[in-house]
Amino acid sequence: MSGVTLKSHFDVAVIGAGPAGLAAATSAARLGLATILFDEQATPGGQIYRAITESAVKNRATLGPEYWDGETLVRDFASSGATYAPGATVWSVAKSREIGVSIGGVAQLVRAEHIILATGALERPFPISGWTLPGVMTAGAAQILLKSSGLVADGRVVLAGCGPLLWLLAAQYLKAGKTIDAILDTTPRVNWRRALLHLPPFLASRYLAKGLRLMLDVRRAVRVIGNVTSLRAEGDGKLARIVFTRGAAGEESLPADLLLLHQGVAPNVNLANAIGCAHDWDDVQLCWSPRLDEWFASSIEGVSIAGDGAGIAGAEAAAQRGRIAALGAALRLRRIDAAQAAQQVAGPRFELDAASRGRRFLDLLYRPAPQFRVPTAATIVCRCEEVTAAQIVDAVKLGCTGPNQLKSFLRCGMGPCQGRLCGLTVTELIAATRGVRPEAVGYYRLRPPVKPITLAELAAMPKSDADVTAVVRG
Amino acid sequence: MFKRLPDSGAESLTITVDGARIAAREGDSVAAALLASGRVVCRASAVSDAPRSPYCMMGVCFECLMTIDGIGNRQACLVRVAEGMRVETQSGAREFGR
Amino acid sequence: MDAKHETEFAVIGGGLVGTAIGWGLARLGKRVTILDEGDVAFRASRGNFALVWVQSKGLGMPRYAAWTKLSSDTWAGLAESLEGETAIDVHFRRPGGFNLALGEEELERKMLQLKRLHNQPNMVSYGYEVVDRARLQTMLPEIGPDVVGGIYCPLDGHTNALKLLRAFHTGFARLGGVYRPANAVERIVPESGAFRIDHGGGVMMAGRVILAAGNGNARLAPMLGLNAAVRPQRGQIVVTERLKPFLNHPVMTIRQTDEGSVMLGDSLEEAGFDDTVGMGVISTIAERATRIFPLLGRANVVRSWAALRVMTKDGFPIYDQSRAYPGAFLTTCHSGVTLAAAHALNLAPMLAAGVLPEDFAPFSARRFDVQAAA
Numbered sequence: 001m002s003g004v005t006l007k008s009h010f011d012v013a014v015i016g017a018g019p020a021g022l023a024a025a026t027s028a029a030r031l032g033l034a035t036i037l038f039d040e041q042a043t044p045g046g047q048i049y050r051a052i053t054e055s056a057v058k059n060r061a062t063l064g065p066e067y068w069d070g071e072t073l074v075r076d077f078a079s080s081g082a083t084y085a086p087g088a089t090v091w092s093v094a095k096s097r098e099i100g101v102s103i104g105g106v107a108q109l110v111r112a113e114h115i116i117l118a119t120g121a122l123e124r125p126f127p128i129s130g131w132t133l134p135g136v137m138t139a140g141a142a143q144i145l146l147k148s149s150g151l152v153a154d155g156r157v158v159l160a161g162c163g164p165l166l167w168l169l170a171a172q173y174l175k176a177g178k179t180i181d182a183i184l185d186t187t188p189r190v191n192w193r194r195a196l197l198h199l200p201p202f203l204a205s206r207y208l209a210k211g212l213r214l215m216l217d218v219r220r221a222v223r224v225i226g227n228v229t230s231l232r233a234e235g236d237g238k239l240a241r242i243v244f245t246r247g248a249a250g251e252e253s254l255p256a257d258l259l260l261l262h263q264g265v266a267p268n269v270n271l272a273n274a275i276g277c278a279h280d281w282d283d284v285q286l287c288w289s290p291r292l293d294e295w296f297a298s299s300i301e302g303v304s305i306a307g308d309g310a311g312i313a314g315a316e317a318a319a320q321r322g323r324i325a326a327l328g329a330a331l332r333l334r335r336i337d338a339a340q341a342a343q344q345v346a347g348p349r350f351e352l353d354a355a356s357r358g359r360r361f362l363d364l365l366y367r368p369a370p371q372f373r374v375p376t377a378a379t380i381v382c383r384c385e386e387v388t389a390a391q392i393v394d395a396v397k398l399g400c401t402g403p404n405q406l407k408s409f410l411r412c413g414m415g416p417c418q419g420r421l422c423g424l425t426v427t428e429l430i431a432a433t434r435g436v437r438p439e440a441v442g443y444y445r446l447r448p449p450v451k452p453i454t455l456a457e458l459a460a461m462p463k464s465d466a467d468v469t470a471v472v473r474g
Numbered sequence: 475m476f477k478r479l480p481d482s483g484a485e486s487l488t489i490t491v492d493g494a495r496i497a498a499r500e501g502d503s504v505a506a507a508l509l510a511s512g513r514v515v516c517r518a519s520a521v522s523d524a525p526r527s528p529y530c531m532m533g534v535c536f537e538c539l540m541t542i543d544g545i546g547n548r549q550a551c552l553v554r555v556a557e558g559m560r561v562e563t564q565s566g567a568r569e570f571g572r
Numbered sequence: 573m574d575a576k577h578e579t580e581f582a583v584i585g586g587g588l589v590g591t592a593i594g595w596g597l598a599r600l601g602k603r604v605t606i607l608d609e610g611d612v613a614f615r616a617s618r619g620n621f622a623l624v625w626v627q628s629k630g631l632g633m634p635r636y637a638a639w640t641k642l643s644s645d646t647w648a649g650l651a652e653s654l655e656g657e658t659a660i661d662v663h664f665r666r667p668g669g670f671n672l673a674l675g676e677e678e679l680e681r682k683m684l685q686l687k688r689l690h691n692q693p694n695m696v697s698y699g700y701e702v703v704d705r706a707r708l709q710t711m712l713p714e715i716g717p718d719v720v721g722g723i724y725c726p727l728d729g730h731t732n733a734l735k736l737l738r739a740f741h742t743g744f745a746r747l748g749g750v751y752r753p754a755n756a757v758e759r760i761v762p763e764s765g766a767f768r769i770d771h772g773g774g775v776m777m778a779g780r781v782i783l784a785a786g787n788g789n790a791r792l793a794p795m796l797g798l799n800a801a802v803r804p805q806r807g808q809i810v811v812t813e814r815l816k817p818f819l820n821h822p823v824m825t826i827r828q829t830d831e832g833s834v835m836l837g838d839s840l841e842e843a844g845f846d847d848t849v850g851m852g853v854i855s856t857i858a859e860r861a862t863r864i865f866p867l868l869g870r871a872n873v874v875r876s877w878a879a880l881r882v883m884t885k886d887g888f889p890i891y892d893q894s895r896a897y898p899g900a901f902l903t904t905c906h907s908g909v910t911l912a913a914a915h916a917l918n919l920a921p922m923l924a925a926g927v928l929p930e931d932f933a934p935f936s937a938r939r940f941d942v943q944a945a946a
Contacts, residue, residue, distance in 0.1 A: 040533060042554060047532055054501055056482040092851065100851065109851075122534045134514040134527035135475070141531035144551075149499060149506040150482020154475055176479055237525050238514065258475055268534070383529075384536060386521040398741050399586070399751040402611025408618045409738045411831070416536040416813060416874050442611055447849050449873055451533075452547075455812060455836075456869030459859035467852030470839045471860065520814045520832065547813055547872060567832040570714070570818035571867035 004103045006085060006110055010036045012329050013099055013112035014082075014322075015090050015271065018046020019315045020307025021118030022073040024322030028116075029082035031330045036083040036110070038090050038101055040451075044074050046120050047140065048315045056150030062175040063147065064168070066210070066315070073319060092448030093117075093275045097302050100448065100461070107457035114302050114329040117272055118322060121265035121308035124287070124368065125425045126161060127375040129232035131261065132383055135239025139169045139262035152178040155257035158242055160184035160231055163264045163366045164211060170218040182254060183218070184228045184244055186263065188369040195365035205358025206316075230371060233259055263368040267309045270418055274446040275300055281439040284363050285312055286373065287424060288443055295328025296321055304328060312363070313356055320352035373425065374432050381429065382422040384415020389429060396433040403427060403444045416452060419444040476509045485510075489559040504550035504561055505531060505538045516540050516550060517564040540564060546572050579605040579750070581923070582769055582778035584757050584792060587617030588733070588908030589915060590784035591740035596920025598747035605778070606744070607771050609788075610754040614804070614847060616786050617908060619879020621809065621837050622733035622829070623822055624664065624910045627671060627700055627725035628682075631689045633888045635934040638696040640907070643914035644727050650913040651731070657746060660739040662731050663830035669728025669822040670703075670712065672719050674863055679721050686723060700725040714818055716866040722823075730822040732830050733909050740916075757785070760795045762897045767796075780899040782923060786882040787845075789904050797896030799937040802904055804880035806843040808853050810836040810861075812871040819865075826861055826868075834871065836861045847878045881906045891919065891935040893928050901928070902937070 012028040014021045017039035025037040037044075045052040049070030057063055077084070085103065092100035099110045123138045130136065139159060145151040152173060158181050159166050170180055202208055218224070230245045242254045266287035269279060278299035279288040289311040296304045306325040307318035324345055331341040375381060375389045387410050395409045403419075403426050406412050412426060413419040419426070423444055431438045449458075478485070478499070485497035489507060498507035505528040508516060515525045516538050528538035531551045538550040542561050546568035550561070583594045586608030594606045609615075626644045630637025644666070651664040673679035683702055689695065701724045708715055708722060741751065755772040760781060762768075767781045781796065783789050793800035814832035825837050839853050854876050862869040882904055884890055889905035901923055905911055922928055928935075 040552065051501070056499070056501065057479065058481040058483075094851065098851075122532070123530060132524065132526065134525050137528065138530050141529060144531040145476060145506055145509065146479075149502050149510065150479040151476040151506060151510055152479060154477040384521075386519065386524070395738075398738075398745060399608070399753045401753045404611050404618075405753075408734050409741075411734070414875065416539075416872075417534060418874075420534045421530075445612065447876055447878075448851070449876065452813065452872035452874055454869060455810070455858045455862055455871050455873055458810070458855055458873055459862045459869065461851055461855035461858075463852040463856050463859075467850065467856050470841045470853050471856040473840060545870065567814040567816045568871070570815045571870060 006036065006083070006108060008110055010034045010083070010110065010112045011333060012114045012116065012326070013038065013110065014116045014118055016046060016118035016120055016307070017041070017044040017086070018048060018118060018120045018307060018318065019070065019073055020120070020309070020318035020322035021046065021116070022077045022322070023319040024116045024118060024306050024326045025082045026073070026077045026080040027323045027326035028329060029080035031326065031335055033330060033333065033335060036085055037077070038085045038088040040087070040089050042086050044077065044084070044086070045070055047144065049073070050144050051148040055147055057147060057176070063172055069315070089451045090271065091451045091453045093271060093303070095276060095300060102453050102457055105454070105457065107453055107461060109461065113333055114304070116322070116325045116329065117303065117305045117309055118307045119268045119271055119309050121312060122268045122420055123262060124264045124266045125421050126261040126263050126372065127379055127381055127425050128372070129379045130234055130239070132380055133233050133235050133239045134237070135235065135257060136233050136259045136261065139165055139260045142260050143169055143172070146172060146176065152176050153258045156181045156255060157258040157260065158182050158184060158254055158256045159260045159262070160186065160228070160242070161261050161263040162187040162368060163262055164362060165265070166262050167211070167214045167218055169260070170222055171214045174218065174221050180222045181256065182223045182225055184231065184242070185224055185226045186228045186231065186369060186372060187226070187366060189227055191365050191367055195361050198361040198364060202358035202361035206354070207358045207362065229369070263372060264366055265308065265312055266424060267311060268420065269309070270420060270446055270450050272298065272305055272309065273443070274448055274450050275303060277303060277305065279443070281437070282311065284367065286367065286428070295331065296325040297328055297332070302332070313359055316355035317352055320348045320355060323348040324352065374428050375425065381425050382412040382415065384417050385411045387412040392426065392429055393433050396430055401434070402430060402442050406430065407444065413444050418446060418450065475512065475514055478510060487555055487557050489555050489561055491561045492563055498555040502555045504540065504542060504553045504555055504559070506551070507555050508550065508561070515563065518566055520567040523566060541572065544572060578777045579603050580779045581605070581782060582607060582767065582776060582780070583782045583784055585783070585785035585788065586751060586753065587615060587784065587786060588620070588737055588740070588912055589903055589905065591737060591744055592908070592912045592915035593782055593784060593903060593920050593923065594749055595740045595744045595747070596916040597924055598744055598749040600921060600924045602924055604744070605750040605752060605776065607755045607757055607769070608751065608753045609756045614787060614845070614880050616879055616882050617733070617737055619807065619809065619877060620733050620909050621827070621835060622730050622909055623669070623824070623827065624666065624729040624731055625669065625824070625907070626698065626727040627669070627723060628685065628689065630695070631685065631692070632886060633934055634692045634695040635931070636888045637689070639914055640910060641696050641698060641727065642918065643911045644729070646917055647729070647913040650916055654739040654743055658739050658742040660735055660742060662735045662739050664729065664731040666727065666729030667821050668724055668726040669730070669824065670722045670724050671824045672722035672864055674718050674720070674860070676720055682723055698725070698727055711821065712819070714865050714867055716863055718863045728822060730827050731909060736909065736912060757792065760792060762796065762900070765899070767899065780926070781901070783900070783902045784904070786904065787880060789902060793902055796900035797894045798892055798900060798902045799940065800890065800902055800904060801885050801937060801940050802882050804845055805883040806839070806841040806847065806878050807837060807881055808839045808849055808857065808878045809876065810854050810857050810873055811875040812836070812868070813874050815871060823864065826864060834868065845880065847880055849876050849878045885940055889935055890937045891928060891932055892937050899926070
């Protein structure tokens with residue numbers, strides 16, 4: 001796998017082979033643009049369609065029909081003529097659109113006229129006491145183990161949190177013949193009030209039928225405990241039990257070998273942030289969303305963002321956004337004119353609207369409760385550096401106003417994950433402690449490398465005379 | 475903690491984890507093979523020696539760091555198993571030169 | 573007279589210079605307020621290499637060499653006091669440090685520079701050693717074949733600069749110091765022997781003002797009849813993941829922190845107020861580091877950043893008292909870590925007394941007028 005040398009220049013580079021990336025690269029290639037698709041995994045599909053070309057789950061009914069929709073995207077991409085670069089970790093993108101990518105331990109630079117970031121989403125942090133214990137994982141992790149390796153949990157497994165993915169995983173497990181001990185549903189009762197205002201579009205959407213059927217199947221077979229208001233994992237070096245409360249009632253305990261957490265997903269902003277793309281705080285989805293125009297172009301010239309990285313909207317919306325972003329790139333690069341763009345984008349925009357219908361209801365219903373976003377006391381916030389909520393509060397009281405100063409004070413956010421698992425928590429915790437809005441607090445300022453590369457790889461990158469002079473001085 | 479679905483295909487590869495041979499399936503990540511073998515802990519953290527295990531399986535959490543074929547701090551969920559691969563759990567920070 | 577004002581001392585800038593002075597003044601029982609910018613600011617203090625370095629300093633100003641050595645010699649005391657007051661261990665170590673050469677010519681140049689440095693009249697005396705490859709291998713076992721030798725100085729050391737900043741802040745707060753972040757200073761107006769400071773949150777009166785605002789000093793100094801001839805000078809740094817300890821001595825461009833991560837530098841660019849990282853520069857830093865310690869090539873880079881040094885025309889600090897408004901002082905340097913002890917334990921008492929001693933004349937910005945006139 002090592003020693004793959006790519007062409008050094010493309011019209012369009014797409015980063016991420018999930019639905020948005022696959023659709024974007026396919027469209028770009030079909031529009032006649034020299035296109036390359038980079039992806040970290042060895043096979044395409046991103047996370048939602050993970051392992052779709054080599055699924056370990058032979059029974060197609062287990063994963064559900066929506067999963068297999070991904071096959072069309074992969075087939076279309078494979079025949080589009082775009083270059084596919086799997087096993088490629090993109091670690092930097094400069095404003096000049098020079099991409100630093102590492103394949104098989106060798107770093108190289110590729111330049112593109114237009115870049116479409118499609119790095120998708122990641123699980124929203126779920127900082128409960130004990131979440132770093134072996135035996136605690138994300139629901140997404142369980143799905144990946146199922147899809148790529150045909151593995152299901154053995155022993156006592158509890159799902160906890162809120163959101164459609166929780167129900168989907170439970171349904172997939174049931175179809176695979178695995179019982180789940182309990183689902184601890186943390187959906188705040190109070191969310192219904194706000195969510196109901198947006199019920200009509202949800203009722204008219206494609207999500208209603210799918211979601212309802214899923215949920216009913218699961219509720220028939222699994223013990224669902226609703227209105228869970230607090231949660232912690234306990235055990236000595238390994239998960240042994242889960243302690244929780246319902247409403248205002250007293251603590252209850254469930255023995256467990258595996259706890260799968262999920263309370264929604266958030267855009268994976270690291271690459272976009274490191275390039276310098278502007279982001280705004282989305283108070284419904286409680287995350288940072290990039291500032292984009294109608295073609296999904298970001299605030300950085302020649303860089304677009306498609307898919308869940310542009311704001312959470314699901315797989316179908318992601319593919320449409322990818323197509324629209326590709327058309328936007330073709331327009332910007334003058335391969336098509338405005339009239340052609342307007343004509344070709346009509347279909348995707350129509351489909352995107354349809355795919356977005358009903359999502360507001362889901363966003364509001366499953367908006368996680370504050371106590372699960374802003375932890376207290378000894379709960380670890382930054383897993384990499386083991387920084388607790390109490391330490392962060394103390395630093396804020398000492399005068400730390402934001403996440404970047406916090407990094408300096410506590411090393412919070414300085415670990416290898418670069419804030420992917422703590423960033424949102426930190427922003428909200430600082431905001432709550434200071435009594436200001438998250439927008440006023442901001443987010444970590446990231447720089448390359450966005451994923452680790454070795455010092456030797458970095459050392460082999462090209463250098464100008466000016467670069468060398470800046471370093472080698474007498 | 476994890477078991478294979480009956481029709482998921484044979485575990486035809488063998489790798490070692492801390493010297494012990496375990497079976498793995500073609501296409502498994504090292505982290506998946508580890509979990510399938512009944513092991514959970516992949517390292518002791520560099521900050522406090524706390525036991526840690528794979529968490530996200532998608533390459534963003536950096537919990538699944540293991541030494542694979544002599545190279546430390548590799549994300550086990552992003553490395554595919556190969557016949558004879560040597561996997562070691564890590565204790566604390568990565569060793570210099572390894 | 574001081575009781576009338578909201579604060580006795582207003583320190584403008586909450587970085588390593590400002591907090592060292594603020595803490596030093598607070599320890600002397602002074603009422604101090606530190607005014608600082610918000611979370612996104614240039615902040616040289618977040619971007620330093622954390623060396624407490626003596627060798628090679630002071631060519632052109634022996635007074636600076638003496639000041640540096642004084643700071644180094646009193647640094648252990650600073651660390652102890654801070655730990656005693658705040659329970660924060662800043663991990664100061666003085667095992668001696670190296671300036672390494674990747675070629676005979678480079679080694680010759682470094683040796684010549686040191687000769688010239690130590691030949692200066694009134695130069696403070698301290699020992700250093702030119703080490704050859706053989707000796708180097710005993711002290712730095714992982715050294716690569718390209719390193720021909722280097723200069724070793726037993727007075728060189730390093731610390732954890734982030735913990736240092738946090739310790740100063742913590743100690744300052746414990747002593748009753750007031751820290752006001754997100755209150756960038758817009759204007760300072762001398763008024764009847766005191767100073768009116770217009771900042772983000774309003775207006776404050778101070779008996780005395782100390783400018784420690786880094787590159788921000790350039791704008792504020794003229795308001796007080798002072799000259800802060802400083803400009804930003806970009807430096808980039810590469811950081812690796814945590815490694816088990818392998819490097820006991822800091823090298824001028826490579827050091828292993830107490831947490832195990834390895835910091836690599838250094839670079840110098842006149843880039844104005846641009847603190848973006850450039851791939852070519854960090855690649856050059858990485859290449860030199862892998863020539864010095866080849867096995868380091870395997871380590872993962874987890875972070876890089878650029879910060880703006882606060883650089884005076886000649887690279888030496890400015891410590892000045894305003895002639896027009898004697899309660900106003902200017903303190904700026906680019907070695908806030910090395911000089912932290914001198915600032916906290918020596919400079920602060922001078923500022924408390926309200927006057928800089930005569931032998932501080934070389935540090936005054938008036939030296940630039942003299943140079944210009946010459």
